[in-house]
Amino acid sequence: MSEEAIAIDPSEAEAESWDLPAPANDADALYLDLDGWEGPLDLLLDLARRQKVDLKSISILALVDQYIAYIERAEALKLELAADYLVMAAWLAYLKSAMLLPKDEQEDPSPEELALRLQLRLQRLGAMREAAARLMGRDRVGRDVFVRGAPEGLRVDRKNLWQCDWFELVQAYGQVKIRTQPVVHMVRDRMVMTLDSAIERVSSMLGVTLDWMELRDFLPPGSDRRLRRSALASSFVAALELARLGRAELRQEETFGPMHLRRIKAS
Amino acid sequence: MSESELDELVRAVEATLFAAEEPMSAEAIATHLGGAEVRPALKALQEHYAKRGVRLVEYGKRWQFQTAPDLAHLLRREREQPRKLSRAATEVLAIVAYHEPVSRAEIEAIRGVQTSGGTLDVLMEAGWVRVVGRREVPGRPVIYATTPEFLIHFSLESRRDLPGIDELRAAGLLDPVDDAYEALTSGGSAETDEPEPADEPEEDEFVPLAHEESGD
Amino acid sequence: MSESELDELVRAVEATLFAAEEPMSAEAIATHLGGAEVRPALKALQEHYAKRGVRLVEYGKRWQFQTAPDLAHLLRREREQPRKLSRAATEVLAIVAYHEPVSRAEIEAIRGVQTSGGTLDVLMEAGWVRVVGRREVPGRPVIYATTPEFLIHFSLESRRDLPGIDELRAAGLLDPVDDAYEALTSGGSAETDEPEPADEPEEDEFVPLAHEESGD
Numbered sequence: 001m002s003e004e005a006i007a008i009d010p011s012e013a014e015a016e017s018w019d020l021p022a023p024a025n026d027a028d029a030l031y032l033d034l035d036g037w038e039g040p041l042d043l044l045l046d047l048a049r050r051q052k053v054d055l056k057s058i059s060i061l062a063l064v065d066q067y068i069a070y071i072e073r074a075e076a077l078k079l080e081l082a083a084d085y086l087v088m089a090a091w092l093a094y095l096k097s098a099m100l101l102p103k104d105e106q107e108d109p110s111p112e113e114l115a116l117r118l119q120l121r122l123q124r125l126g127a128m129r130e131a132a133a134r135l136m137g138r139d140r141v142g143r144d145v146f147v148r149g150a151p152e153g154l155r156v157d158r159k160n161l162w163q164c165d166w167f168e169l170v171q172a173y174g175q176v177k178i179r180t181q182p183v184v185h186m187v188r189d190r191m192v193m194t195l196d197s198a199i200e201r202v203s204s205m206l207g208v209t210l211d212w213m214e215l216r217d218f219l220p221p222g223s224d225r226r227l228r229r230s231a232l233a234s235s236f237v238a239a240l241e242l243a244r245l246g247r248a249e250l251r252q253e254e255t256f257g258p259m260h261l262r263r264i265k266a267s
Numbered sequence: 268m269s270e271s272e273l274d275e276l277v278r279a280v281e282a283t284l285f286a287a288e289e290p291m292s293a294e295a296i297a298t299h300l301g302g303a304e305v306r307p308a309l310k311a312l313q314e315h316y317a318k319r320g321v322r323l324v325e326y327g328k329r330w331q332f333q334t335a336p337d338l339a340h341l342l343r344r345e346r347e348q349p350r351k352l353s354r355a356a357t358e359v360l361a362i363v364a365y366h367e368p369v370s371r372a373e374i375e376a377i378r379g380v381q382t383s384g385g386t387l388d389v390l391m392e393a394g395w396v397r398v399v400g401r402r403e404v405p406g407r408p409v410i411y412a413t414t415p416e417f418l419i420h421f422s423l424e425s426r427r428d429l430p431g432i433d434e435l436r437a438a439g440l441l442d443p444v445d446d447a448y449e450a451l452t453s454g455g456s457a458e459t460d461e462p463e464p465a466d467e468p469e470e471d472e473f474v475p476l477a478h479e480e481s482g483d
Numbered sequence: 484m485s486e487s488e489l490d491e492l493v494r495a496v497e498a499t500l501f502a503a504e505e506p507m508s509a510e511a512i513a514t515h516l517g518g519a520e521v522r523p524a525l526k527a528l529q530e531h532y533a534k535r536g537v538r539l540v541e542y543g544k545r546w547q548f549q550t551a552p553d554l555a556h557l558l559r560r561e562r563e564q565p566r567k568l569s570r571a572a573t574e575v576l577a578i579v580a581y582h583e584p585v586s587r588a589e590i591e592a593i594r595g596v597q598t599s600g601g602t603l604d605v606l607m608e609a610g611w612v613r614v615v616g617r618r619e620v621p622g623r624p625v626i627y628a629t630t631p632e633f634l635i636h637f638s639l640e641s642r643r644d645l646p647g648i649d650e651l652r653a654a655g656l657l658d659p660v661d662d663a664y665e666a667l668t669s670g671g672s673a674e675t676d677e678p679e680p681a682d683e684p685e686e687d688e689f690v691p692l693a694h695e696e697s698g699d
Contacts, residue, residue: 173577286550
């Protein structure tokens with residue numbers, strides 16, 4: 001495409017000769033086609049096509065006139081036109097008037113630029129329209145060529161191939177054994193105070209005094225955390241047991257506060 | 268590979284493709300046949316069937332048997348026609364195919380009219396168009412492209428076979444209007460800096476004309 | 484009928500039968516093709532395809548293309564997918580191997596954790612474990628043992644080849660390792676049949692008194 005063909009000079013465009021000036025009956029056909037159009041650009045493109053001219057050399061001015069005339073005719077026929085058609089008509093009318101004005105009075109963007117952009121758009125739409133038609137004309141499956149009507153079909157059944165080796169097997173067994181055996185040692189390691197020994201210890205210490213004593217004072221000395229906790233729990237149960245047997249009484253000032261116990265004198 | 272081994276492979280490929288419900292890539296055929304190199308067999312079959320009533324074709328890198336196009340008139344009758352596409356759908360399909368990947372806004376910029384979601388849905392339902400990602404511009408619009416099924420349906424080996432695509436590209440008709448306008452007005456000739464396929468359109472700045480006006 | 488006319492008819496019959504959704508009688512084909520005499524064409528096609536991967540066959544006076552019988556295995560194939568045996572399954576397999584025959588309850592007692600039925604299914608799918616009978620105790624639980632395939636897969640002459648406890652210890656496989664604890668604590672310590680509460684980790688704040696007492 002050459003620049004000269006694209007650049008639009010209004011006067012030049014006007015001077016172009018149109019092979020087919022749109023006759024009245026052609027225009028009638030236009031509005032009958034209206035349902036087929038999707039938008040203003042569509043209609044413009046169709047108008048341009050009816051001129052049977054290369055889109056590169058269409059006259060925007062001539063197109064504008066035809067578009068506006070068409071819209072007016074359609075309105076006269078009380079056809080409901082989409083707002084876009086009317087907006088485009090107004091815009092084209094504005095463009096036309098701008099194109100007719102002397103160049104130095106024009107604002108940015110210039111009407112030439114707008115007209116050129118419009119033309120470029122029409123070319124692109126026209127190219128796609130044509131490409132779509134050629135695409136649809138190709139050999140299409142189900143219309144021109146046919147695939148096998150009743151294929152047997154291919155089936156692939158997946159099958160798991162499980163993997164495991166000797167070492168993993170033996171190691172797994174070792175781990176099962178580790179889980180179930182060495183833990184026994186851990187229990188033996190653990191120092192606990194049994195309930196029996198706690199009862200024995202608490203009752204013998206209670207025999208020493210008649211004063212209130214805090215439960216913690218009954219615990220055996222030593223720093224092993226777990227033994228202390230075991231001793232505390234066992235001593236607590238021992239205190240309860242002694243209270244149940246009527247050999248001791250319990251006192252606690254507040255919830256979670258220190259627990260005190262005192263011997264009850266055997267009557 | 269001996270003559271008879273090739274023959275056996277040819278027979279196996281022939282049977283596989285006859286039985287397949289979908290077109291198959293050479294890789295898929297090879298996998299199905301336990302990893303054999305199937306291309307020589309495909310070529311041999313294609314040659315063998317070239318003039319028969321059934322042909323072996325490769326479209327979109329997938330192979331399938333189909334009837335010869337010149338016999339269409341014999342087979343068409345009593346047969347359900349593929350769903351006729353609306354004009355809007357054919358246009359959108361062409362725009363996607365020739366411009367891919369393309370966003371909806373870009374499609375609308377070319378058509379000058381809003382594209383209803385339904386149109387793209389129809390094309391996606393047909394299996395010809397799919398979403399291939401998002402354009403990394405503000406709004407991250409979804410972008411669309413055609414599928415291998417599209418190529419198969421329209422008997423295209425690849426997108427390069429799209430009718431007239433080279434000419435359209437050379438003429439700059441696949442470039443956005445802005446680029447074309449720049450090329451024209453900057454004095455540079457549009458043709459020279461054209462060869463690269465402009466398949467990565469810049470951000471869509473072009474609003475349909477009517478909307479520009481109403482926004483004034 | 485001239486040679487080329489026959490050829491054209493052969494092509495037409497070939498395409499018609501290829502595209503047909505059901506087997507067709509010679510009459511139906513003839514009607515479809517405008518009344519031509521199709522039998523010579525059918526014979527020619529049958530001969531042409533006799534040694535190919537696809538055959539033209541006639542059953543009950545109806546004609547159709549079909550995959551060659553010797554290639555039928557191509558229509559349905561198995562694909563093997565390597566998968567690593569899970570740790571739980573490996574443990575169960577090891578227990579079966581060392582203690583067979585064992586019931587599921589016995590496996591759980593040895594493992595110290597519940598064993599899902601799926602684990603044994605996997606081992607049976609792998610072909611390494613099978614049901615060998617029922618234990619004659621209340622409930623008659625199914626008992627499992629390893630298979631000859633198990634010995635082959637693990638290159639064992641017999642189960643006696645499995646290393647004994649002493650050998651495991653010598654190999655360091657019975658040394659407590661961190662991940663053995665991890666397996667325990669994360670694997671849900673649902674000890675069903677485990678009488679020893681032995682494996683309470685240190686962090687456990689609450690040790691039931693009764694147990695401590697009875698343990699003494």
